[in-house]
Amino acid sequence: MAVSGARPRVPWACDALEVRGRLVPEPEMAPRSPFRRDCDRIIHSTAFRRLKHKTQVFVFNEGDHYRTRLTHTLEVVQVARSIARALGLDEDLAEALALAHDLGHPPFAHAGERALDACMAGQGGFDHNAQSLRVVTRIERRYAQFDGLNLTWETLEGIAKHNGPLTDRDGNGIGRYRDGLPHAISVHSALQDLELWSHASAEAQVASISDDIAYDVHDFDDGLRAGFFTLDDISEIPLIGEAVAEVRGRYPGLGVARTANEVFRRVITRLIEDVVAETDRRAAAAGVASADAVRALGAPLAAFSDEMREKERAVKGFLFPRMYRHERVNRIMADAQQVVRDLYGHFTAQPHDMPQSWTADLDLLDPERLARRVADYIAGMTDRYALDQHARFFDTTPDLR
Template sequence: MAVSGARPRVAWACDALEARGRLFPEPEMPPRSPFRRDCDRIIHSTAFRRLKHKTQVFVFNEGDHYRTRLTHTLEVAQVARSIARALGLDEDLAEALALAHDLGHPPFAHAGERALDACLKGQGGFDHNAQSLRVVTRIERRYAQFDGLNLTWETLEGIAKHNGPLTDRQGRGIGRYRDGLPHAIRVHSAQQDLELWSHASAEAQAAAIADDIAYDVHDFDDGLRAGMFTLDDLAELPLLGEAIAEVRQRYRGLDLPRTVNEVFRRVITRLIEDVVAESERRADAAGVASAEAVRALDGPVVGFSPAMREKEKAVKGFLFPRMYRHERVNRIMADAQQVVRDLYGHFLSHPKDMPSSWHDDIDGLGSERMARRVADYIAGMTDRYALDQHARFFDLTPDLR
């Protein structure tokens, strides 16, 4: 199956002409659609620029060629657009959701998230997906008439439901949110109903699975570069092993860098092709004929086939112990968590050490709101800035190498 050519818009795609609008009404600006404007606003945001100095897996000073949150985000956007184009979905909406999906990540990747979540235990915790919503609805301050970016309902919905529905129809949290919704989701839900009980649009689902595809494949590339495993180690894995055998058979004697690139481009293509074929099968089987019908389904319409899902699980099963839980990564991330904990404790006790825009209205905030203010400030930091701030207030700052 070819995935490069665009197909006519399918009936179950989101239609920009029928977008549900923005929390703060604004006039439209043809020829840009509402979803294209969302893309542009995200790209021009401060939070988006900061992604270039935020960790994906390896911190910035370990090398120039490892993925950062920004390069990962761009790769997710490319895959999301490819899927949306092949399915006949709205490419701009899929791209907007891919561009926004990691805006809430704190410094030092999931290590920073775990540290902030522990610091805010009992006060709503910290969830990077929810923080992405908070960034685009409250923290970004670029416009005269409102805080945030005032994105369309469809984009906000997709950010909030990056991992699927958050509640049942009665508003009770489900899955990982059974004990309560993240703070940012609760705050925004008081202003705007994002229908947290339903699935998100097919475009949002395309962006979410593009995230899986991008980090599955490109984290292998970074792991190889870091010497955590070899290409021969991957030859026994499903999907990767098939591509390795094919490249070695076709291009005998090819050097390692070209071999790696040939392998990974084949893997990405096969993953995308599988998603497109399976999503079309699901849509046909369910008889969906509108974006609302997609939201009302019991499960996602965009996804891997059962066979590919098993292969993808095997890929993740390899990456977790060999890369994400590698001794080197664990050691660095343990130090990174301490940096975040130290900063949180310091700024909570000395809020005026934050920039004036973060502390000039703190009188009467209350302990919970003050804790959230500090967490918002730290979550916006790049790795480099967090280390610089730590060195200002503490005698010993880890090197993170």
């Protein structure tokens, strides 16, 4: 199936003319749709700019050509818009959710998240998806009328439910949230019902699966550049191997770098085409006729086919030990986690060492709120700012290489 051109809007797309509104009511501004305004607000946010110096897999000083959180995010946007266009969904909403999905990531990728989560174990933990919601509803302070970005309900819903429903109908946490919801989501839920028991919109589901597609492909590209494996190594993986054989057969003698680019072009196209076809099939089988019907379906709508899901799992099964748990990555991330733990310990003991904008009301904070303030501050740091701050307060700061 070829993915080309835009399909007319389908009945189960979110309608920008019928949004559920913003927490603080605002007049709409033609010609931009509410979802386009959400995109623009996210792009202009401080948290979005900081993504350029936050780790995807490799720390910023390991090389200029590895993905950062920002370049990863832009690749997710490209995939999400392609799928949304092919399905007849709202491209701006899909883009807004792709732009926002990693705003809550702390420095040093998942290593930083694990460190902060351990530090905050007694205060509700730390979850980067929930922190993305906190960033756009509380931490960003750009507007006179409200904290956060005052995004539409549909965008906030998609951020909160990036990985699917969080509760059952009675509000009890499910899955990874069985023992309780993340702090940021609990706080916001007291102000606005995001219907955490349901699936998110089709656009949100597209943004989520686009995240998987983007890093499945670009992490292979970065792993090859780092020398963690070769094209011959990845030729054993079903989805990748098919593309390698195709490119080598068509372009014999092509250099490694260009061969890899041709391989990954084909892989990402096949993943996108599969999601479009499977989502269409599920929508037709379920007879969904509205965005709310998608939410109430009880199962994801945007998904890989069974065959492609197995191939995609094989991709992740290769990347996990060969890249994410590579000795070099483990060593660097162990040091990075210590940096985060050290900073958390220092700022909870000496909170006035944070900038004045973070300390104005410290006397009003109880220990739990202080801990959350410190976590918010650290989570907003770029890799290099975290290292600079560590060097201010500690005699030895690791060289993350």
